[in-house]
Structures are given as C-alpha cells and as structure tokens.
Amino acid sequence: MDTFAFQALGTHWTISLDGATFSAATKEYILGFLRTFESRFSRFIPESEVNAFRSASAGTFPVSPEFALLLARAQQLREWTRGAFDPAVASVLERAGYDRALSLSPKESEGDTRVPAWSLSGGLLTIEGPIAFDLGGIGKGYAIDRVADILRADGCVYFLVEGGGDMVGTTKADGSGWRVAVAWPGKEVGTIASVVTLQNQGFAASDTLLRRWGKWHHIIDMRTQTPVETLIGAAVIAPEAFAADVMTSALFLLPQEEAPAVLGLFGATAMTFAADGSVSVDSKWSGEIFV
Numbered sequence: 001m002d003t004f005a006f007q008a009l010g011t012h013w014t015i016s017l018d019g020a021t022f023s024a025a026t027k028e029y030i031l032g033f034l035r036t037f038e039s040r041f042s043r044f045i046p047e048s049e050v051n052a053f054r055s056a057s058a059g060t061f062p063v064s065p066e067f068a069l070l071l072a073r074a075q076q077l078r079e080w081t082r083g084a085f086d087p088a089v090a091s092v093l094e095r096a097g098y099d100r101a102l103s104l105s106p107k108e109s110e111g112d113t114r115v116p117a118w119s120l121s122g123g124l125l126t127i128e129g130p131i132a133f134d135l136g137g138i139g140k141g142y143a144i145d146r147v148a149d150i151l152r153a154d155g156c157v158y159f160l161v162e163g164g165g166d167m168v169g170t171t172k173a174d175g176s177g178w179r180v181a182v183a184w185p186g187k188e189v190g191t192i193a194s195v196v197t198l199q200n201q202g203f204a205a206s207d208t209l210l211r212r213w214g215k216w217h218h219i220i221d222m223r224t225q226t227p228v229e230t231l232i233g234a235a236v237i238a239p240e241a242f243a244a245d246v247m248t249s250a251l252f253l254l255p256q257e258e259a260p261a262v263l264g265l266f267g268a269t270a271m272t273f274a275a276d277g278s279v280s281v282d283s284k285w286s287g288e289i290f291v
Contacts, residue, residue: 008034009042009140011164015147018158019173026154030147037143041070043090043134044100050090050133053125058116060126068123070135070142073242075120077138077250080262084253086222088115090132096216104213113225136218141204141245144168148241160198161241165205168241169198182287185209185233185273193279194235194271196287202241204248207233219252228252233273237286238266256280 002021005014008031015022015030040049049067063071074087092115097104116129140163147161148168160169160178169178177197184193185207196203208217209232219228234251238244243266251259251272260282263270269284279291 004030006031009038009143009163010044011140013161013163015151015162016160016178017151017156020156020158023154026150026156029154030150033146033150034143037139037146040064041067041135041139043132043136050087050135053127054130054132056127056130058128060124062123063120063125065123068120068125070139071120071125071133073138073246074133074135077246080250080258081253083223084221084228085137085249086115087133087135087137088118088131089220089222090134091115092220092222092225093134093218096220097213098216098218104216106214106216115222137249138242138246140164140166141202141241141243144241144245145202166203166241166245167198168202169200171199182235182271183207192290193273194281194285194287194289194291196235196237196285198237200239202238202244203236204238204241204244205233205235206248206252208252209233219249221253229275230256231272232275235271236263236268237270238268243268 002017003014004022004027039045042048043050049064077085095107097106116127116131118127118131144161144163144166145168151159158170158173161167171177177199180196180198180203181192182194184191186209208219211218217227221228231252234248236244236247238247247263247266247268250262251270254262269282271285272280281289
C-alpha cells in the first residue's frame with residue numbers, strides 16, 4: 001500500500017494505492033490540478049471564476065465548460081430544494097463572518113440584502129446584478145472524482161481518494177472494499193455511528209457542529225438566509241463522490257419526505273442525524289450501524 005498525504009483546497013487529503021506505487025509525476029500532476037481548481041473556483045481567491053461577476057451589471061455572460069458543469073448541478077439542486085440551496089450564497093456567508101479573513105464576526109446588514117437572481121443555459125450565465133458564488137457544497141466531490149480520473153489515466157486500478165472526509169474508492173487488489181467510519185455529530189470524538197465499505201463508490205459527510213460560530217454555520221437556507229437547524233449531520237454513499245457531495249448538501253435542505261426520491265435519482269443511500277438526537281437510515285444503507 002502506497003500513501004500520498006497533502007493539503008489542498010483548505011483541507012487534508014490522503015490517496016491510497018493498493019498494489020501500486022506513486023510516481024513523482026503523478027503526485028505533481030494531482031497537486032497541479034488541485035492548485036488550478038482552487039484558483040478557478042475558490043471564493044477566497046479574488047481572481048477566481050466564482051468571483052468574476054461581483055461587480056458585473058445585469059446581463060448574459062459565457063462561462064467556462066467546467067464552471068458551467070458545476071453551475072448546472074447547482075441549478076438542479078436549487079430546483080429540488082425550491083431555492084433553499086443556492087451557490088450564490090457567498091455574500092450571505094461573508095456577512096455572517098465566513099469571509100476571506102475568516103473573521104467569524106457577523107456584520108450588520110446594510111441596505112438591500114437580496115441576492116440577484118441567476119440562471120444557466122448551456123454555457124451562458126444570466127444574472128440580474130452583481131453576484132458571487134460559493135461552490136463549497138458541491139465542488140470538493142467533483143474535484144475528488146477528477147483526481148480519481150488522473151489515477152486511472154496513469155494506470156492505477158485500486159485506490160481510495162479522500163479529501164476532507166469525502167472520498168471515492170475502487171475495490172482493493174484482493175477484491176475487498178475500503179472500510180470507512182461515519183462519525184456521530186455532536187458526540188465525543190471517535191464515537192462511530194456506522195462503518196461502511198466502499199467498492200467502486202463515493203462517500204460524503206457533512207456536520208453543522210464542526211464549523212459553527214455563534215448561531216452560524218456553513219449550510220444556509222437561502223430562502224431565509226439563515227442556518228439550517230433541522231439536521232446536524234448527514235452521510236451519503238453514491239456511485240461517485242460528486243453525487244455523494246451534492247446529495248449530502250441536499251439532505252439538509254430537502255423536506256424529509258422528498259429525500260428518498262432525490263437520493264434514488266443518483267442511486268444514493270443516506271444516514272442523517274437530526275437536531276433532536278434521532279437518526280434516520282435509508283433502507284438501502286449497507287453499513288454496520290451502531291445506534
């Protein structure tokens with residue numbers, strides 16, 4: 001087993017290869033891809049594509065194919081959640097203190113706090129005024145899948161790519177899967193709610209208690225511009241990391257009765273943790289459960 005650990009996109013990554021070793025060129029290619037991805041899609045980088053429209057007037061503008069792909073998935077998620085999810089959340093997070101300096105000091109609202117409407121058609125983005133995007137709810141899963149593509153192109157067959165707790169894994173060389181622990185939000189560190197085995201699958205988890213300051217955390221209902229409080233945690237298994245990441249975000253914002261149908265669109269299964277301490281497990285969840 002060969003392991004490559006590093007920092008990227010503001011979090012820790014570990015890539016494990018089974019039955020193979022990393023070449024220096026592969027490591028550098030992966031790091032280069034992630035540096036480029038961050039420079040293009042981080043709202044903390046002023047020149048990034050997600051910040052390109054902060055001073056723009058209303059109009060229609062071409063965007064890069066990759067940005068269009070990410071916005072298309074975000075637009076789909078916005079429709080499913082009836083506007084609760086919106087990647088145009090950047091200004092709300094910044095007013096809440098989740099800004100480039102990570103001040104975590106909420107600012108008093110001044111003037112109009114409405115977020116301009118936007119829509120995507122093909123590679124054309126239409127906006128009603130100055131707007132900034134945050135792809136934190138979906139971007140990391142996409143990047144993980146692209147790193148997996150790099151490994152496949154380099155001839156790697158058996159691997160696990162993990163970035164900040166989200167991941168995608170093949171099988172191991174002996175045909176077994178990668179065992180992954182699902183942490184229990186709000187409980188003592190090391191308390192496990194489930195253990196799942198990934199075999200050619202993606203996994204994502206989110207927890208509103210880890211990244212919280214005052215009343216705020218990073219998952220915002222854009223209809224009210226306030227933090228979501230119904231769930232405190234969610235974990236999703238899906239065919240790829242991108243789908244798992246998207247579905248994890250969706251679960252915090254979808255009506256509970258609609259979640260199974262949306263999960264089914266991606267062949268995904270989920271475990272959720274409610275603020276009242278209850279736990280819900282999808283009927284297709286295949287992991288060991290310690291509830």
